[in-house]
Amino acid sequence: xxxxxxxERVKQVVSDVLGVPAEEIKAENEFVADLGAESIQSLExxxxxxxxxxxxxxxxxxxxxxxxxxxxxxxARYLKG
Amino acid sequence: MKVVVFxxxxxxxxxxxxxxxxxxxxxxxxxxxxEKLERKxxxxxxxxxxxxxxxxxxxxxxxxxxxxxxEAVRADDDLLLVNAAAILTxxxxxxxxxxxxxxxxxxxFIWAFLGKDTVQRIGAPACIGLAQKAAGVVPxxxxxxxxxxxxxxxxHHNAKQITDDFRRYYKPARKSEPLRGAAMIGxxxxxxxxxxxxxxxxxxxxxxxxxxxxxDDVVVTAQTSIHGPTYIGPGTRLFEGRxxxxxxxxxxxxxxxxxxxxxxxxxxxxxxxxxLGHGYVCEWVxxxxxxxxxxxxxxxxxxxxxxxxxxxxxxxxxxxxxxxDHTKTSIGTLLNTGSVIGIMCNxxxxxxVLPKYIPSFCWYLQDRISKGLGLDYALNTARSAMDRRGAxxxxxxxxxxxxxxxxxxxxxxxxxxxxxKKVRQT
Numbered sequence: 001x002x003x004x005x006x007x008e009r010v011k012q013v014v015s016d017v018l019g020v021p022a023e024e025i026k027a028e029n030e031f032v033a034d035l036g037a038e039s040i041q042s043l044e045x046x047x048x049x050x051x052x053x054x055x056x057x058x059x060x061x062x063x064x065x066x067x068x069x070x071x072x073x074x075x076a077r078y079l080k081g
Numbered sequence: 082m083k084v085v086v087f088x089x090x091x092x093x094x095x096x097x098x099x100x101x102x103x104x105x106x107x108x109x110x111x112x113x114x115x116e117k118l119e120r121k122x123x124x125x126x127x128x129x130x131x132x133x134x135x136x137x138x139x140x141x142x143x144x145x146x147x148x149x150x151x152e153a154v155r156a157d158d159d160l161l162l163v164n165a166a167a168i169l170t171x172x173x174x175x176x177x178x179x180x181x182x183x184x185x186x187x188x189x190f191i192w193a194f195l196g197k198d199t200v201q202r203i204g205a206p207a208c209i210g211l212a213q214k215a216a217g218v219v220p221x222x223x224x225x226x227x228x229x230x231x232x233x234x235x236x237h238h239n240a241k242q243i244t245d246d247f248r249r250y251y252k253p254a255r256k257s258e259p260l261r262g263a264a265m266i267g268x269x270x271x272x273x274x275x276x277x278x279x280x281x282x283x284x285x286x287x288x289x290x291x292x293x294x295x296x297d298d299v300v301v302t303a304q305t306s307i308h309g310p311t312y313i314g315p316g317t318r319l320f321e322g323r324x325x326x327x328x329x330x331x332x333x334x335x336x337x338x339x340x341x342x343x344x345x346x347x348x349x350x351x352x353x354x355x356x357l358g359h360g361y362v363c364e365w366v367x368x369x370x371x372x373x374x375x376x377x378x379x380x381x382x383x384x385x386x387x388x389x390x391x392x393x394x395x396x397x398x399x400x401x402x403x404x405x406d407h408t409k410t411s412i413g414t415l416l417n418t419g420s421v422i423g424i425m426c427n428x429x430x431x432x433x434v435l436p437k438y439i440p441s442f443c444w445y446l447q448d449r450i451s452k453g454l455g456l457d458y459a460l461n462t463a464r465s466a467m468d469r470r471g472a473x474x475x476x477x478x479x480x481x482x483x484x485x486x487x488x489x490x491x492x493x494x495x496x497x498x499x500x501x502k503k504v505r506q507t
Contacts, residue, residue: 040429040446047451051501056494059455 003076006053010071013048017041027069034067049075082159082177084122086115087130087208089164089190091230093389097405097423097441098232098363100485101478103131103139104165108329108344109235110242111250111294111312114168120250121173122161128153129165130208134484137477154211156201162193162208162215168227168242182215183224191226195219231388232403232421233395236359239344240291240327243310247273247292259284263301267293271309275299290326320352333470341376343401348470360401363424365466367409374416375434376401384419387438395419405441407463424485425459440496441489449500452493456486 007027015022018035031037031045046062049055049071055078057065065071088104095104105115112120119127129148131139139148146152154160161176163169169176169192176183182193190212195203203218205211229235255274259265262282265272271288274280275297283303286293291310295301300318307313307324314331327342335350341358345351349362353370360374376399378384384400385392402416405424410416413430422428423441431448439445444453453459460482464474 043444043446043451043453047449047497047501057452059452060457062452063455063458 001076001079003072006072006075006079007068009052010049010068010075013052014045014068014071017044017048025068027072028067030067032066045071053079055079082122082125082161083153084118084125084127084161084163085130085153085208086118086127086163086165087212088132089166089209089212091166091189092132094231095166095229096389097421098235098361098403100424100441100489101138101363101406101481103129103135104229105129107166107229107235108346109168109229109238110329111246114165114229117168117246118163121169131165134481134488138475138481141475141477151206154200154205154208156197156204159197160193160195160200160211162195162212164189164191164228166229167191168229168238170226170245180219182212182219182221183226184221185226185228186223189228189230191224191228193219231386231393231395232361233359233384233386233397233400235344235361236327236342236401237397239329239342240310243294243312243327243329244291246312247271247294247310251292251294267309275315281305296331314347342399346406348467348472358401359399360403362402362404363406363408365407365463366404367466368404369410369412369414371412372410372414372416374402374420375418378418386419387421407459407466409462423489425463425482427453427459436500438496440492442486442493443496450496451500452497456483 011022011025014025018037020035029035031042046057050057053075065074086105092099092104106113128150136149177194180194180196180199183191185191193212193215195215203214205214227238251273253270253272256276257274257278259280260282263280263284265286267288271292273294275295277298278295279300281303284301285306288309290308293307293309294312296315298316299313302320304321305319308326310326311324312329316333317331318335320337322337323339325341328340330336330345332347334345335352337352338354339356343357343360345362346364348364349366351357351368355372357374358376381398384395384397386395400419402420404422407424408422408426411429414428415434417434417437420437422439425442426439428445435445444451467474
């Protein structure tokens with residue numbers, strides 16, 4: 001899967017969870033600082049990424065995923081194996 | 082004579098209560114199972130055999146020469162082997178009159194008394210082996226001693242154990258004087274008040290139904306009522322609580338609201354309103370305000386619980402919640418009848434009662450079981466909670482928690498995935 005596709009799908013997931021329009025979400029946006037996520041929602045985001053991409057994110061590694069771009073990188077690395 | 086207490090192969094039936102403690106550290110009545118044994122046989126050396134993963138934690142607490150030591154089964158003395166889940170209900174002399182094995186109705190090993198020569202003849206490196214070999218050598222008979230098989234057995238026996246422990250090992254006393262306005266009803270021989278106990282005005286103690294024991298440094302704030310038989314451990318504070326019969330708390334608990342026929346281990350808090358009934362709460366648990374559990378089904382049928390991968394019918398109508406160490410609940414959490422909650426869970430109230438079984442290290446958030454923020458985060462929370470009470474998370478305990486996380490990881494992931502699917506289907 002190409003990164004561009006991953007990015008579009010991540011944006012949609014973030015939009016669904018945080019209620020921000022997908023077209024307003026950028027790769028550099030941080031979930032908490034820029035998109036208004038609460039701490040509980042960060043868990044929901046992780047669960048939603050796992051569901052969307054059929055992956056498992058180690059909890060400690062998931063803590064490092066702070067932005068849309070971080071999520072794309074993580075998922076791309078995971079899918080590449 | 083020496084006594085050796087050992088965990089048998091049924092330990093998993095007591096999860097999650099025994100992930101972080103040996104079976105003999107479970108509490109029932111005034112004392113733990115271990116303490117009861119030590120009091121029954123004063124001056125006798127008591128050795129312990131635990132699961133390998135508990136070796137360091139048990140050794141830290143009881144001394145490594147007493148835990149998993151070869152000296153335990155050395156043929157240098159008569160030996161009383163005791164199942165770690167046993168409560169020996171008879172007088173001490175009843176167990177050492179002659180060589181025999183005592184078993185329960187299900188033929189499960191409860192205890193055995195073996196003379197030194199028999200120990201030497203049959204020899205085994207550990208107690209389980211010794212117990213098995215002894216079965217072919219000394220008579221076996223059914224005995225009436227208690228064997229704690231499942232978590233709810235501890236609660237079921239608690240009230241009577243409080244009374245029995247009190248009658249055997251306590252003398253009624255009033256070492257502190259209640260403040261003016263505190264009221265008591267019931268016979269004096271059912272009351273024990275320790276040193277430095279503060280019983281504030283408008284507190285009510287009713288020991289007509291059984292003994293009430295307030296250990297040293299207990300504080301009972303105004304508007305609290307306590308009904309015996311009930312044991313309040315050292316340093317515990319009660320805040321406008323309605324403490325009904327059959328409760329054992331502490332040491333160093335903070336308890337308020339309504340509690341009935343429940344056991345709360347050291348350093349756990351249920352400070353605010355909310356009902357806890359027929360439950361067992363391990364150490365370092367915090368039950369947020371208005372956390373409430375059900376202990377009776379609406380149709381009055383017997384309560385079924387999940388133990389491991391099995392659904393077990395308790396055969397009882399009144400069964401509450403069983404909550405592992407370091408678990409926290411948010412305000413307003415509703416626990417269903419017969420809930421089993423693992424260790425180090427973080428439960429946030431949902432739109433209804435929570436699932437009856439939540440594996441260790443899980444979070445419950447927005448109506449689904451989820452992974453949480455990881456083990457390091459959970460350990461940091463544990464350290465913070467312990468720091469508030471001047472306690473420290475030792476390396477041995479941290480290692481055990483990490484090992485338990487590994488041991489339960491597959492189960493946790495299975496439940497997380499199952500709930501994810503469930504949410505998707507809605």
